[in-house]
Amino acid sequence: MFFYWDCVQASWQVFGECIPKMNSKAANPLKALLDNRLILPEDRNIFQTYLTRIENGVQEGMPEDSLEVQCHVKSKEGYQWYKINCHFKKDKQGRILEAAGILELMSAIEIMQKSQLARLTMDRNPQVFATAIREQFAKYPQDKFAFIQFDVEKFKMINELYGEEFGTEVLGNILNTLKGICNKEQLFARLSADLFLVVTRYEEEKELIEFIHYLEENLNHYKDVTYSFAFGVYLVTDKTMETRHMGDSASLARKSIKGNALQNIAFFQESLKSTLYSRKFIEDNMKAALENGEFVMYLQPKYSISENCIIGAEALVRWIHPEMGMIAPMNFIPVLEENGFIVKLDEYIWEQACRTIKTWMDENRTPVPISVNVSRVHLMKEQILHTLKTLLEKYQIPKELLELEITETVHNINIDGAIHSLKEEGYTLLMDDFGSGASSLNTLKNTPFDVIKIDREFLNHFIESERGQKIIAHTIHMTKDIGLDLIAEGVETKEQAVFLQDCGCNMAQGYFYAKPMPLEEFDKFIS
């Protein structure tokens, strides 16, 4: 809608399409917007001030030849962002003689830029962002677009180490820097806390990666602190798809490398989708599964190679889903570790193990120790000692019968403390997965562990070559030499068992002896 204000005659005129319900015949049609309550209450003041400035003509300290205001005006779709742009004709003294202006709906990009300035997070106005993207798609129908979603790795830690105020500054700095880096047509937004999105056009993937590196270099530090990002990229293939789904795909790519020190950019691939469904499936179903007893403890026997008899068992969880059947732990444990639910599941399995030992004792059978897996997530919690103690007391079983398997990766102060406390309390500790990438010889120095569990992959891989065999043999000798016990896992053949025994490792667990099995089967097996 166009308007014209004759300052001398004090008369208004409007042309073009008006806002519905706007009284274009009113003496002052803009003022009629106010009178008819078509301006959002919060915006009424700035709108009124704007009108007064036009009507009063010359204002001191107003050298501009034009004036703009943005406010919410009620239209068919409810309140929408409008802008009024007005140009003046002035006399020699600078008094306004005439004003001509335009009142129009703001484009999504303009609103975006406005909200970026106001540092709004997108969760408050996602539809604006979506519309801005659509506008870009329409403007460049032939061009390729990419969604780049990224978040600060270990942002929580920044908050913990430097305080939340500093964390907020970091995020503000990221947003400000993005404002400087991105051009007018590269849309960016803060999606939530430390999660950001940039939508950009590109020609080649190479150029996109360079752009991401450029973003990274500029964003990864604030004051003296540096941090890293995980970037997930979705290359738009079908522009008619909902933009929300495009964002989801970028998000999925990002999550696939979160916490990965070696890779910080990932492109979306269709195959990631199955992870998405199973993640959602797991998170939607885990609570009910625990309540319904769908998580079941399986036991895998541990053998003495020389005596060929069972000397213990490892408790391994299985998810027996009524429709999906058996789900292997590697398909759900990583998700539960990420969302913390593993703590509940572990405790549930520990209780099953304790109950089993108790039953064996009550039935006057010689109980064998059961080892349970302890997730690293658990070791960061204070409650672990208390939980174990309560369980042992409840079932009245001696500490020696419940052993703890822990995967020792790099030293971590938070976890080391918990492991030492467990040791002081007298628990038998098994270092799980020894020889896998995560553990190192270094972890053996001053270790509180009692038993080293040789990793299945390590065993199978090294045993193939003469050189590898020597490494296994020496590892076993060294471990025994410093007074630690050994058990090999994943023993699949008689040759492997014999080799291990020759090297001095007399305990083994693996398919050669028995697979993990339900309790009833184990009970039959042992007798």
Ligand code: C2E
């Ligand atoms: P892990 O603790 O290293 O457990 C040994 C895994 O090797 C088990 O896989 C077992 O079934 C498998 N295995 C044993 N012998 C052989 C063999 O001869 N050949 C082959 N190919 N595999 C063998 P599973 O049960 O699928 O468990 C995988 C991992 O999931 C476990 O690795 C453990 O890290 C985790 N896990 C299982 N149950 C629990 C639990 O209750 N709590 C926690 N936190 N983690 C668990």
Ligand code: CA
């Ligand atoms: Ca284990």
Ligand code: CA
């Ligand atoms: Ca293991």
